[in-house]
Amino acid sequence: MRIDIITAVPELLESPLNHSIMQRAKDKGLLEVHLHNPRNFAKSKSRQIDDYQFGGGAGMVMLIQPLADCIEHLKAERAYDEIIYMTPDGHRLNQQTCNRLSLYKNLLIICGHYKGIDERIREHYVTLEISIGDYVLSGGELAAAVLVDSLGRLLPGVLNDETSALFDSFQDNLLAPPVYTRPADYGGWKVPEILLSGHQRKIEEWRAEQAYQRTKERRPDLLEE
Numbered sequence: 001m002r003i004d005i006i007t008a009v010p011e012l013l014e015s016p017l018n019h020s021i022m023q024r025a026k027d028k029g030l031l032e033v034h035l036h037n038p039r040n041f042a043k044s045k046s047r048q049i050d051d052y053q054f055g056g057g058a059g060m061v062m063l064i065q066p067l068a069d070c071i072e073h074l075k076a077e078r079a080y081d082e083i084i085y086m087t088p089d090g091h092r093l094n095q096q097t098c099n100r101l102s103l104y105k106n107l108l109i110i111c112g113h114y115k116g117i118d119e120r121i122r123e124h125y126v127t128l129e130i131s132i133g134d135y136v137l138s139g140g141e142l143a144a145a146v147l148v149d150s151l152g153r154l155l156p157g158v159l160n161d162e163t164s165a166l167f168d169s170f171q172d173n174l175l176a177p178p179v180y181t182r183p184a185d186y187g188g189w190k191v192p193e194i195l196l197s198g199h200q201r202k203i204e205e206w207r208a209e210q211a212y213q214r215t216k217e218r219r220p221d222l223l224e225e
């Protein structure tokens, strides 16, 4: 998978994309992420990329021209499966959407800053608008890092244990069951007996029941979907 990201603040994305699983995905050649700064497409001498909004009001809006030129430049190189704009008024990201997007070859992600981007970019280029939750971030970059991380770990071969993404919370609309490791007794705090029994079928039954109970308690909304 190749992901191009348009961002005026590439520093915000560099660290999260260059460590841990993201680094492994890139090292294995399974994921390529390229950052593009709209400032490099600005025409004015001051290389301005934002301006006051028509109609008045506080907050700057990202100019259409540097963004449009950057998008056109990228679109001339390859066809995108989706052009995604990160915005708090987008479709709320969930595992189902992550699964779908993880199957694509080329994604373009646009990060807005300030008050947002000129609406005409959204009308004419963007095919999908994504929010990562009902709260406001100061720009789309951290949300884009969340999206890219969630996609990267779904690419076949990225995780050590290929099956482990299948057992993540949300994959079957259930939260994950509790997990334990050594020691079996930590000063009197004991691991559930069943996990030490070696009885694999009973262990899986116990995990399924725990996942269900946990979901019922914490996220009953998932059981209704």
Ligand code: 6GU
Binding pocket: 085, 086, 087, 088, 130, 131, 132, 133, 134, 135, 136, 137, 138, 139, 140, 143, 144
């Ligand atoms: Cl995608 N962007 C911004 N700026 N704030 C958000 C968000 C995105 N998702 C939730 N809050």
